[in-house]
Structures are given as structure tokens and as C-alpha cells.
Amino acid sequence: MLTINAPREHQPTLWAEDFIFLEGPRWHNDRLWVSDVFDKKLFTLHPDGSRTLECEVPHRPSGIGFLRDGSAIVASMQDRKIMRLLDAELSVHADFSELASGDLNDMLVDDEGRIYVGNFGYDFHGGAPKALTNVHMVEPDGAIRVAASGLEFPNGMAIISGGRTLVVAETWACRLTAFNRAPDGSLSKPRLFADLGNRQPDGICADTADGIWVASYNTGEVIRVLEGGDVTDRALCGRHVSACQLGGSDGRTLFCCAYVGTDEDLEAGKRLGAIFTVSVDTPGCSVAPKDVSHGSGEG
Template identity: 50%
Template sequence: MGEQNPRLLADGFLFLEAPKWHNGRLWLSDVFDHKVHALDDKGERCHCLEIPTRPSGLGIMSDGSLVIVSAKDRKLLRFDGSAITEHADLSAHTKWWLNDFAIDALDRIYVGDFGYDFVANDPPRSTKLHRVERDGSILVAASDVDFPNGSAIINGGRTLVVAETWKARIIAFDIDAQGNLSNRRIFADLDGRQPDGICADADGGIWAGIYNTGEFVRVVDGGRITDTFKFDGSAISCTIGGNSGSRLFMTAFLGNEADMAAGLPKSAVFYADL
């Protein structure tokens, strides 16, 4: 790894999730501010989308359009650069808020939901992953998944990895040619670290934001942690991009739960060159 100390790119946000790099911009959901922002490589805000029903996961389709989770009404939205349209409505398939997702090379989307009333502090329950086809049709991809969060597709499209936050682990599935999932297994037991957003690097390693410890860790299949960045607060999500293609962007909340509940703008995005 090259640079060891992350640098600040931009701050003053409420809660930044799901960064994605596309066409020279870093797209991020500011969940509690109900906005999706695009930042340039200097951290300047150059675009803003209003998502009143709480944006969450983001992804890029093969045509370059941006897919946005609208969490509270359980829809996937699509922004083509000029207008936002509905891509898929999952409200008949789950009553829980949608969370994060991964998109494969054929534009199939694997999306998770909370699985229980997180806001009301109900006891956690397992839920399903759904697969959304390119035409917007919806199927169950996997059952008995525990609070599926950040997701990524690796191994040339053959493997889906999903963070199970409250189980403190990352699981993996094989993906067949039709998009079906099988061979569920543990990719990494994180020994109490609760992974939120994740991304994959070119060598098959997974970077994960560890919400409860403030760390971003790089973990390989089997669970060995190879690299760590540490923040004073909560580590949220990450992506690799930048003009070099090897810059790790990391979102963090630099405060405590009381600060978050008070709506203090303590979320920021940092970067490190790998």
C-alpha cells in the first residue's frame, strides 16, 4: 500500500453512504439529508439529487445510469443524467426498508433489506436477498440472510459477497450463468467487527467499513485482515476509483450516536491512494 494516512476530501454531511466512482465523479447518498451528491476530484459538490424517501445504496448500470435505493418506499430508482425514473418496486416483496446492493455485468441487481423494524429497535430477524432483473422483474435470490448490508461481485462475476452486519461477518455465494445463487459460505469471520459498506479491489480483497470500531479493513477470503485505517467515530462505506483507479474513498461519521441523533453534520469522505 502507498499512502498510509487518509486525507479529507469533503465534510459537512449528515450521514454518507454507498460511495461510487463514475465518470470523474464520486456519487454518495447523504441518507439523513435525503440527497444524493456528486463530488468532483477536488471534493466540490457538482450535482445533487433530492430523494425524499431516504437514499441508501447506489450502483452504476452498464449504460452509465445511476441506480438509487429509495429505502423507505422500497424502490430502486434510476437516474440517466437528466431524469429520475422508477426501475423496480419491491414494496410487494418486503415490508422492510431496502439497504445496499450489487449489480452484475448483465445489470442484475442483488438487493437486501433490513428484515425487521430497525427504527423501533425490534429484535433482529433474518430476511431475503432479492434479484432484480434488467427488465425490473423481481425474484428471491437467497433466504435467511442476517441484515444484508454492503455487497460486491468478485471473481469475474462468479461470486457475490455480502456483509451480514450484526453477525460480524461477510458471506459469499456462487453465481451461475442464470444469476442464481448457491454454495453459501463464510468469506470472512470478522471477530466482532460489524461490517457496513464494502467494496472489492483488483486482487479480490474486500475493503469493509466497520461501523462499531471506526475501522476500514481489507480482508481476504478466509478472514485474514491485511490492512487497516482507523477513524474516531463510525466507519460507514467505501469504494475504489478516482482518476488513477486505485484511490480508496471512505465515508465516516466523526461523532457519537448522540451527535447523529441530534443531526450534527459530522459525516465526511476521506481518501487514500493504494
């Protein structure tokens, strides 16, 4: 069970606002990449908070990653495809339209360029009953296979323990689940990493001490959790928190994507999405693969 052990409290600072609903933040090449799901846009934000529109994603963007050539990829939720961004144009990198049982969601790219991506598992927006689903893996050569099955709304993912463990947030189950990870990226031996009580984990990220920062959507918190459930740190960022990412010049800035309005405000499309920052002690792990592009840039 989740251990309550007087976590260190942090005061977040508003960094950027005037979005609708943000997901998938990734720190890459001194910028924060982020998806505005319902505005259907992919942005980058510079350290001063100024933003650049990278592209529009008509079927709603979510998870973000980077290939070994440096190009950006983004999960296109509704049409269940991973899109590659190159020269301001999107092209299909991987097609899950016949494989995923729900909208694509968050994703993670490992050091070798393998992509892990989850999906809702059912027609969430259409009111279908909840169903278990898979996390798929896309090999660098484009082959797709099931990496893990029987997951309840798999969401954010993180790799820890020197690459030997992958942790996935199961939102409706209020838990983090860990898998052993083989050198070829295969996952096995699922186990409970942390029971989060009533907290619904959305996006997550890892630090270099194998702590997992969790965006708790329903409680508006970002918490740092260790394996076994100890909560070491906490920040309250708004009504809902959808994702978090460690970055900045020294990796010690936690970027928190939040929605500060009500559910009714979100349904109405009110631009109450924001990014808060928290200064932390332990830097984040890299979320980009080893670059073999010899300086080709990220697209």
C-alpha cells in the first residue's frame, strides 16, 4: 500500500499558460516539447517560456519521442498512428489502426530507438465499458509486437535501473507496474512498483536515483514515489495534472502540465491549460535515444 511519510512539499511556479490540455512533455535540445491534445497542436517552449508551433496534428497529439536520427515523433490518438515530423511535415512512422483497441496514448523511446506505446483499450470518449489492453513496441526496423498485455489504461512510462526495468502507470488501477526489461527491449515478470491509493497516475518520468515523478490526474498533485510506495516529494499544481517531465539546463526542473479549470471548462474548450515548474534535487534521466545523426537536427 502507499506509504504516507511526510513528503517534502514544493511550491510550483507558473511558467506558461493559454493552452487547452497538455500531454507528453519531453525535454530535448534545450526545449520542452509538448502536445496540446484538444488544440491539436505540437509545440516547443524555450527556457524563457516562449513557444513555437511545430505542427498541427489533426487527430489529436499525445505522446512525444525522438528517433535516433533526431527526428521527432508524436502519437496521433484518434487514427492510432505514430507520426514522424520532418521539415515541418508529418508522415506515418507506425500504424496501429488494426492493432490498438483504443486511442493511442503516451509513449517512450529507449536508447536504441525502440518505441513503447500504450492505448486506451476501449472507446473512452464513446462511453464503452473499460477493458484491459496492451503496450506495443516498435522496433527500429519498424516491426511491431506486443510488449505487455493485460494492462488497465496504460499511460506514462519510464525506464529505470540502468535500462533493466520499465515502469508503466495504470491510470484506472491507481498503480505503477514494473516489468523486467531484456537487452532486446522485451518485457517480462510484471510486479507492483507502487500502489497509489486513490491517485490516478497519468504521465510519469524518472530521475537518476530511480525515483518516479507521477502526475496524479484526479488529485492535482505531482508526487515522487519510490519502489514499494514511499512518497518523498509532493507539489499541488491545480485541479488536474496530466503529465510531468524533468529537464532544464541541469535536469533539475520538473515541468508539470496542469488544467486549472473544472471538467465543464475543459469540455467547453476553455484555455486553462498551463505548465508549472518545480525545482528538485535529483536530475532526470535522458528520454532521447543515442543520436546517430551526426548533427542532423530533430526535424
